[in-house]
Amino acid sequence: MMKNSHSAFLPLLNDLIDLATRQKSIGCPIKVVFDIDSTLFDVSHRICEILRDFAKLPEVLLKYPKEAETLSKLVPDIDDFGVKRTLARHGFVWPSHDFAFQIVSFWKTHFFANTYLHHDKPYMGAKEFVCALFNAGADISYLTGRDVPRMWNGTLESLKQCGFPLDNDHANLVLKPNSDITDVEFKRNYFKQLGGASNPIWFFENEPANIHEVMEHCPHVKIIFVNTVHSESAPPPPDSIERISNYII
Numbered sequence: 692m693m694k695n696s697h698s699a700f701l702p703l704l705n706d707l708i709d710l711a712t713r714q715k716s717i718g719c720p721i722k723v724v725f726d727i728d729s730t731l732f733d734v735s736h737r738i739c740e741i742l743r744d745f746a747k748l749p750e751v752l753l754k755y756p757k758e759a760e761t762l763s764k765l766v767p768d769i770d771d772f773g774v775k776r777t778l779a780r781h782g783f784v785w786p787s788h789d790f791a792f793q794i795v796s797f798w799k800t801h802f803f804a805n806t807y808l809h810h811d812k813p814y815m816g817a818k819e820f821v822c823a824l825f826n827a828g829a830d831i832s833y834l835t836g837r838d839v840p841r842m843w844n845g846t847l848e849s850l851k852q853c854g855f856p857l858d859n860d861h862a863n864l865v866l867k868p869n870s871d872i873t874d875v876e877f878k879r880n881y882f883k884q885l886g887g888a889s890n891p892i893w894f895f896e897n898e899p900a901n902i903h904e905v906m907e908h909c910p911h912v913k914i915i916f917v918n919t920v921h922s923e924s925a926p927p928p929p930d931s932i933e934r935i936s937n938y939i940i
């Protein structure tokens with residue numbers, strides 16, 4: 692068997708590139724579905740920029756000068772998730788007062804929006820891996836809990852800017868039609884609607900809750916748990932699920 696030349700990837704990922712090549716050659720390409728946030732992209736820079744901009748608001752500077760000073764010095768950490776964990780890392784006691792309400796509200800408005808998405812950075816090797824799969828003939832889909840009205844344009848722009856493959860035929864983007872549907876429902880329905888396709892389907896995802904749901908309802912989907920950061924809203928996937936914590940050796 693001809694080995695691919697992407698030896699810097701984890702062996703599991705190299706195997707998948709090889710499989711994509713073989714399947715393409717027999718006319719049965721594999722489909723590989725990627726979540727985006729904390730699966731392909733480190734979102735800690737987005738979190739950090741939002742919190743630093745919050746600290747620049749005149750009313751925040753006036754009412755919470757000490758907190759604003761601390762926030763202005765925030766630096767991103769790849770293990771940050773959401774606002775609470777980031778603030779805890781900087782010594783904020785949670786929840787203390789209406790400062791908590793204000794900062795979470797500001798963060799939610801801007802995290803789930805187009806405006807700050809250009810701050811996201813792909814994990815090392817993530818873009819190269821998706822490109823290698825695409826070039827090997829895999830069909831790529833980006834399946835995200837982001838929603839169309841608030842995040843379509845920014846998501847498209849960010850993927851393009853970072854060099855991820857995108858076209859109408861073999862690399863497409865799938866966002867929630869609106870924020871009413873939960874991520875878990877949305878992703879389960881997506882895979883159910885694909886049906887038990889004869890082409891092998893793989894799913895890269897960092898959120899255990901989504902993984903448990905897809906495991907239960909769509910057992911034909913092969914899942915890779917991307918063990919970066921997650922919401923801790925569900926127990927980790929069972930050991931039978933393959934896992935990676937990065938893309939390269």
Ligand SMILES: [Mg+2]
Pocket residue numbers: 726727728729730896897898
């Ligand atoms: Mg995610």
